[in-house]
Amino acid sequence: MKDLKEIEYHHMVKNRYDDVGCHFLIHPTGTIYEGREIVYKGSHVQNANSGKIGILMMGDFDHQWWDIDDDLSNTNLNALNKLITTLQTFFPIRYLGGHKEYLPNQGYSCPGSEIMAKIDGLRGKYGFVKP
Numbered sequence: 001m002k003d004l005k006e007i008e009y010h011h012m013v014k015n016r017y018d019d020v021g022c023h024f025l026i027h028p029t030g031t032i033y034e035g036r037e038i039v040y041k042g043s044h045v046q047n048a049n050s051g052k053i054g055i056l057m058m059g060d061f062d063h064q065w066w067d068i069d070d071d072l073s074n075t076n077l078n079a080l081n082k083l084i085t086t087l088q089t090f091f092p093i094r095y096l097g098g099h100k101e102y103l104p105n106q107g108y109s110c111p112g113s114e115i116m117a118k119i120d121g122l123r124g125k126y127g128f129v130k131p
Contacts, residue, residue: 002028002058017043022054024083030075032083045102052102053087055080061112072114084126096128 007025011017020035021043027033035056036042044054057080061072087093098119099110123129 004033004058007056007058011043015043019043022056024054025056025058026076026079026083027058028073028076030079032079045099048102053091053093055083057111057115059112061114072118077118080122084122088126093126094129095131096123096126097131101131 004025004027008020011021012019015021019037019040022035023038023042025033025035035054038053041049042052042054043049044056045052057072057076059076084093084096096119098116100116101119
């Protein structure tokens with residue numbers, strides 16, 4: 001999903017969350033939005049949200065034959081790097097992982113193969129470990 005209102009509707013109406021489930025959302029243009037305030041526990045990892053900061057990369061980063069907008073751009077990565085660097089100055093972050101790594105037996109594909117291909121490099125760059 002690339003539309004903030006659609007994400008808000010999905011989280012708050014369909015899923016009945018109090019707010020958007022993630023703390024930050026990164027739009028394909030590189031704009032970083034605040035979702036749920038960081039002082040509140042997120043709703044992004046089923047039954048395991050404590051101590052986690054949820055970041056949603058807005059878009060579809062899995063290749064399918066019917067669409068062409070699945071690539072992770074440098075704009076996306078630059079915004080993610082800026083956000084990680086900022087968060088590291090305020091929080092003792094140890095882990096970095098995709099949704100499917102936190103919920104391995106749930107059948108999730110997110111954040112998508114394009115982002116997952118970059119996760120190990122980001123872990124190494126920032127000294128994070130796999131969840």
